Amino acid sequence: MTAKQKRTGLVEVYNKLLDQFGHKHWWPADTPFEVVAGAILTQQTKWENVEKAIKNLKERGCMEAESLSRVELEEIEEMVRCTGFYRQKAKRLKDISTFFFKNPDILRKPVDELRDVLLSLNGVGEETADSIVLYAADKPRFVIDAYTRRICRCMGIKGGYPELQALFENSIPQDVPVYKEFHALIVEYGKQFCGKKRCTECIIVKNGKM
Numbered sequence: 001m002t003a004k005q006k007r008t009g010l011v012e013v014y015n016k017l018l019d020q021f022g023h024k025h026w027w028p029a030d031t032p033f034e035v036v037a038g039a040i041l042t043q044q045t046k047w048e049n050v051e052k053a054i055k056n057l058k059e060r061g062c063m064e065a066e067s068l069s070r071v072e073l074e075e076i077e078e079m080v081r082c083t084g085f086y087r088q089k090a091k092r093l094k095d096i097s098t099f100f101f102k103n104p105d106i107l108r109k110p111v112d113e114l115r116d117v118l119l120s121l122n123g124v125g126e127e128t129a130d131s132i133v134l135y136a137a138d139k140p141r142f143v144i145d146a147y148t149r150r151i152c153r154c155m156g157i158k159g160g161y162p163e164l165q166a167l168f169e170n171s172i173p174q175d176v177p178v179y180k181e182f183h184a185l186i187v188e189y190g191k192q193f194c195g196k197k198r199c200t201e202c203i204i205v206k207n208g209k210m
């Protein structure tokens with residue numbers, strides 16, 4: 001597949017998914033810091049579990065960097081237990097909330113600088129960093145998750161995180177709302193089709209081929 005075919009293929013996928021699901025208006029959060037916390041909590045779990053943990057944090061008045069940074073680790077563990085790996089995630093939340101409290105203007109940094117800073121934090125990998133850059137800071141970095149990799153594989157597109165990210169960013173307009181929408185649509189499709197092995201109904205590839 002040529003680079004042009006890959007780019008055209010991704011634009012077609014975007015249009016098909018938008019037709020299928022409509023606008024997702026992701027990420028559902030009241031504040032940028034809620035996106036940050038959600039990006040940590042969503043690692044290796046379903047979003048429904050994240051919602052429960054966010055509700056717990058909000059009910060205890062801990063959904064701000066300052067308040068969360070001051071809560072005892074054991075208390076955070078209790079509030080996020082429903083998301084699995086809760087000890088690890090509680091520590092990550094404590095660390096990142098302390099960092100955001102001490103660096104309140106961090107999200108205003110230029111996109112590459114912000115991404116590098118985020119990647120230096122405990123428990124923040126590329127997908128988490130880019131989720132924060134895109135959905136909390138409103139800056140254009142495309143998020144590559146497991147469903148994105150799976151769909152790309154089915155389309156015959158190979159590559160690691162940076163290669164896939166560059167391909168998406170070169171295929172669609174550099175536009176924050178479009179990046180947000182496309183990633184949300186991929187996640188929705190992944191949950192409803194790929195995750196449920198509905199490959200015979202796939203609207204992206206037929207019999208494993210474009």
Ligand code: SF4
Pocket residue numbers: 150151154193194195197198199200202203204205208
């Ligand atoms: S539904 Fe199946 S064939 Fe279609 S993209 Fe997902 S995993 Fe691939």
